Each structure stands twice: as C-alpha cells, then as structure tokens.
Amino acid sequence: SIPLLLHSFVFRASGLTTLPSILLIGPSGSGKTSLLTLFERGTSAAQTHTSQAPISAECHLPVGTLASSNKYRSVNDPTNRAHKKFLLIDTPGHGKLRHHALANITNPQNLKGIIFVVDAATLSAGDEGLRHTADYLHDILLILQKRTESKNKAVKALKEIPILIAANKGDLFTALPASLVKSSLEMEISKVRASRSKGLLDSGIGMEDEGDRDEWLGEVGSTEFRFKQMEEFDVVVEVSGGNVAGGEGAVVDKWWAWISERL
Ligand code: GDP
Secondary structure: OHHHHHHHHHHHHHOHHHOOEEEEEOOOOOOHHHHHHHHHHOOOOOOOOOOOOOEEEEEEOOOOOOOHHHOOOOOOOOHHHHHHEEEEEEOOOOHHHHHHHHHHHHOOOOEEEEEEEEEHHHOOOOOHHHHHHHHHHHHHHHHHHHHHHOOOHHHHHOOOEEEEEEEEOOOOOOOOOHHHHHHHHHHHHHHHHHHHHHHHHHOOOOOOOHHHHOOOOOOOOOOOOOHHHHHHHOEEEEEEEOEOOOOOOOEOHHHHHHHHOOO
C-alpha cells in the first residue's frame, strides 16, 4: 500500500533511527563539543560555540578500529561499513538545559553507551568543579539505576548500560590521572549521597521508607560509594584518560576503543 511504501521511504531516508548511538554528557566546559567535532571530522576545531541544544553527528570508527560485532566479518563485507557508523549525540551541560540530556536517556534510540566527559584539571580536592561534576554524575547514575521503574518501555528494556568517564584535558599539568579522577569522584559522590539522604531524613522520611531507599545511589548501607556498586544495576562504569585538544595533539585512542567495543 502507498502509506506503507511512504513509511519505509521516510524511515530509510532518515536513516538515523537505526544507527547505534552514543550519548555525550558532562558539565559545560569539559570538552563535549570539542570531542564531537574531533570525532566527526577527525580534527580538533579551533573554537567551539556554546551549545544550546543537542547536536548529533554521524561518526565512523577510524580505519583499523574494528567494531566488536564485526570481528568475524571479512574486511570486504559491505555490511562492515554500515556497522562502523554511529551517532554521537552532544548535550548541553548547562544546568538549565540538562533536561535535554535526561530526555535522551529516557528516550534512547538504539543507545549503546554514555560518555560522561569531565575536565580532569578541575577535580582536585576542594575544587568547585569536583563538587559540581560529582553532583551531576550522581544524578545521571541514579536515573540509570532507577530505569527499571521507568514508565518508558525503551528505558526499561535497556539491559546493560556502559558508561565511560572520559577524563579529558590530560594535557594540562593540573590534570589528575584517570585512577585519581576515579577515586576523587567516588569520594565526592559519597558526600553527595550522604547529604541527599540527610535531606530526606531531615524532612522526616527515613531510609526505612521503601520509596526513599530508591533515592540512594549504589549499595544500601555502604559508607563509601564505589562505581563497582552500579554493576548490581547493570550499569558498568569505566574511567580512562585522554585529551581532545592540547599542544601535542589529541589522545583519544582509549575512548575510540571503548566505543568500538560497544557497536
Ligand atoms: P563543552 O561545554 O563540554 O562542549 O566544552 P567545549 O568543547 O566547548 O570545551 C571547553 C573549552 O575547553 C574549550 O576552550 C576547549 O578548547 C577546551 N578543551 C577541550 N578539550 C580540551 C583538552 O583536551 N585540553 C585542553 N587543554 N583544552 C580543552
């Protein structure tokens, strides 16, 4: 029938709905737009604009990086190319615009993973950037932890969600190495978690209350938050370092490898 034909035409013409997608999240200024530009064009843009709305880009894995689903296919197999394509979706990190990022999580289209970009040079103890970043990451992880109770079928259906914390700006001498980015964020998220639950206690609702236990990130009863605690909720967190810009050129091979393993 004509409507069916039209439907399939529109579906194919848009093309994007079927591409695997990777979502970029993180505080503003961490380097998301720079990363998107680099991955799309293969070069770092001289300047980036302040993002107001999500921007997505169709990207290709660089030659030599093999998507895991393609491991056993011949190099000459035409489906190879199609499988190496993916959609990278940028989201604004500005507080007021965060609902865009959340909308993408709660309405994923073939979502394969999330890259949470952090500025590794602003994560030292006492740095305001650390608190800000931990706060944001806590909220994202909690949304993912609670996805099973979501009314959105697409979210509910997500079995496993891989998250890469990309410790960006490694070229700056004040930048923490990935291992320290990980432990600093874990420590700071522990504090965020404790202060949020204190807020709940002060409001007269204790942890005995079933509903509020759901607001606790990770393992109930643990004093220290660890990313590993998210695995119980099938949220697998990895931290690795690199830099999009900087004098010596971009170092993003670990991030490419992470993406390629998820396509
Ligand atoms: P966004 O707000 O997360 O999209 O961040 P942008 O991509 O706009 O980057 C914010 C600023 O950080 C820009 O001035 C970038 O040039 C700079 N930047 C991004 N990545 C790096 C990096 O790896 N090293 C250094 N030194 N600067 C970076």
